[in-house]
Amino acid sequence: MKGSFIVIGDIMIDETWLCECDRLSPEAPIPVASLIEKEERLGGAGNAAANLRALDGNDKTPIILYGHLPRQYKEFTDKLDIQLPILPNTNNASANIKLRITDTRTGYQIVRVDNEQLLDKATLSPNENTETAIVQSITDASKKGPVTVIISDYGKGYITPRLMRRVMSCYDEMTYIIVDTRREDISMFQGVDWITPNEHEYARMCKELGLLPNFHPENLHTFLEVAEIHGIILTRGHRGMICQADNWRAVLPATNAKAIDVTGAGDTVTATLAYMLMKYEKMHYNTMVRAANVAAGMVCEIQGTATSPCSAEELLYKVTQEDKF
Ligand SMILES: Nc1ncnc2c1ncn2[C@@H]1O[C@H](COP(=O)(O)OP(=O)(O)OP(=O)(O)O)[C@@H](O)[C@H]1O
Ligand SMILES: [Mg+2]
Numbered sequence: 001m002k003g004s005f006i007v008i009g010d011i012m013i014d015e016t017w018l019c020e021c022d023r024l025s026p027e028a029p030i031p032v033a034s035l036i037e038k039e040e041r042l043g044g045a046g047n048a049a050a051n052l053r054a055l056d057g058n059d060k061t062p063i064i065l066y067g068h069l070p071r072q073y074k075e076f077t078d079k080l081d082i083q084l085p086i087l088p089n090t091n092n093a094s095a096n097i098k099l100r101i102t103d104t105r106t107g108y109q110i111v112r113v114d115n116e117q118l119l120d121k122a123t124l125s126p127n128e129n130t131e132t133a134i135v136q137s138i139t140d141a142s143k144k145g146p147v148t149v150i151i152s153d154y155g156k157g158y159i160t161p162r163l164m165r166r167v168m169s170c171y172d173e174m175t176y177i178i179v180d181t182r183r184e185d186i187s188m189f190q191g192v193d194w195i196t197p198n199e200h201e202y203a204r205m206c207k208e209l210g211l212l213p214n215f216h217p218e219n220l221h222t223f224l225e226v227a228e229i230h231g232i233i234l235t236r237g238h239r240g241m242i243c244q245a246d247n248w249r250a251v252l253p254a255t256n257a258k259a260i261d262v263t264g265a266g267d268t269v270t271a272t273l274a275y276m277l278m279k280y281e282k283m284h285y286n287t288m289v290r291a292a293n294v295a296a297g298m299v300c301e302i303q304g305t306a307t308s309p310c311s312a313e314e315l316l317y318k319v320t321q322e323d324k325f
Pocket of ligand 1: 197198199234235236237238239240241254255256259262263264265266267268269292293294296297300
C-alpha cells in the first residue's frame with residue numbers, strides 16, 4: 001500500500017560542532033573547544049520527515065515537506081528524496097539554526113547557540129499562496145491513495161490558526177492527521193486524530209483546558225474528550241510513554257538504559273506512529289506504540305539529532321521478538 005506523507009511545520013537546522021575540550025581558557029574560567037568536525041542535520045519538521053524516510057526502508061513512499069527552509073539546505077531533503085515544493089523567494093533567507101558545541105570525549109553539550117532572534121519572523125509563516133498550495137497538495141495526494149499529515153509545531157511561526165483552518169477544511173481527504181505541538185492552547189487542533197506531547201507540554205495544555213495535569217491514564221481519557229482529539233501518546237523521557245485512544249491504553253517503560261542524547265526523540269515517536277497508522281492499518285495500536293517506543297529508545301543512543309536506525313519492518317520484527325521471551 002503506497003499512500004503519501006505530508007509534513008507541515010517548523011524546520012530547524014541542528015548544527016553540531018564536535019570539539020576536543022581538554023584545557024581551560026587563560027581568559028576566563030571556561031573550556032577552550034578545539035573544533036574537530038562540523039555536522040548539520042534537519043531538525044523539527046525536517047527531522048519528522050527524515051524519520052519517515054528512515055522507516056520507509058526501500059519503499060520510496062512520497063514524503064512532502066512544507067516549512068521554511070532556505071535553498072542552500074535543499075540538498076539535505078534531496079538526498080533523502082523528500083519533496084520540498086516551496087522555497088523562500090529570496091536567496092539570502094536564513095535558516096533557524098540550533099548550534100550545539102559538544103565535547104567529543106564526554107558527549108556533553110557545552111553550550112547551545114540559537115539564532116532565532118535574528119530571523120525575520122514575517123518570512124517564517126506561510127502566506128496565502130503557500131496555504132493554497134498545501135491544501136492543493138493534500139487534495140492531489142488523496143486522489144492517488146491515503147494521505148497522512150504530520151503537523152510539527154515547534155512554535156516558531158509556520159503553524160498558524162489560519163493555516164490549520166485550511167488544513168482541517170480537507171479533513172475528509174486526510175486518512176490521519178497527527179499533531180506534535182508545543183502550544184498550550186490546542187483549540188486549533190480540535191478534531192485531529194492523534195497528538196504527541198511530552199509531559200511538560202501536556203501539563204500546560206491541561207492547565208489551559210481547565211484540567212488538573214495528572215498523569216494517571218484515566219485523566220488522558222478526559223483530556224481527549226475535552227480537547228476533542230482521538231488519541232494521545234504522552235512521552236515521558238526516560239520514563240517512557242503513556243498512550244490512550246478510545247478505551248485502549250498502554251503504559252510503556254523506556255526501552256533503553258544507554259541514552260546519551262535525547263534530541264529529536266519526540267520527532268521519532270510522532271513519525272513512527274504516523275508511519276504505522278498509514279502502512280499497517282489493521283495493526284493493533286499496542287504494537288504501533290511499542291514500535292515507536294523502541295525507535296525513540298534507539299535514537300537516544302545516537303549523538304545529535306538522529307533518525308530511526310531501523311525500518312518499520314525491522315522495528316516490528318524487534319517488537320515481535322520481544323514477545324517470544
Ligand atoms: N533517557 C531516555 N532513555 C530512554 N528512552 C528515552 C529517554 N528519553 C526519551 N526517550 C524515548 O523517547 C521518547 C520521547 O522522548 P521525550 O519525552 O523526551 O520527547 P520530547 O521532549 O518531545 O522530545 P523532542 O525534543 O524531540 O521534542 C520517550 O517516550 C522515550 O520512548
Ligand atoms: Mg516533542
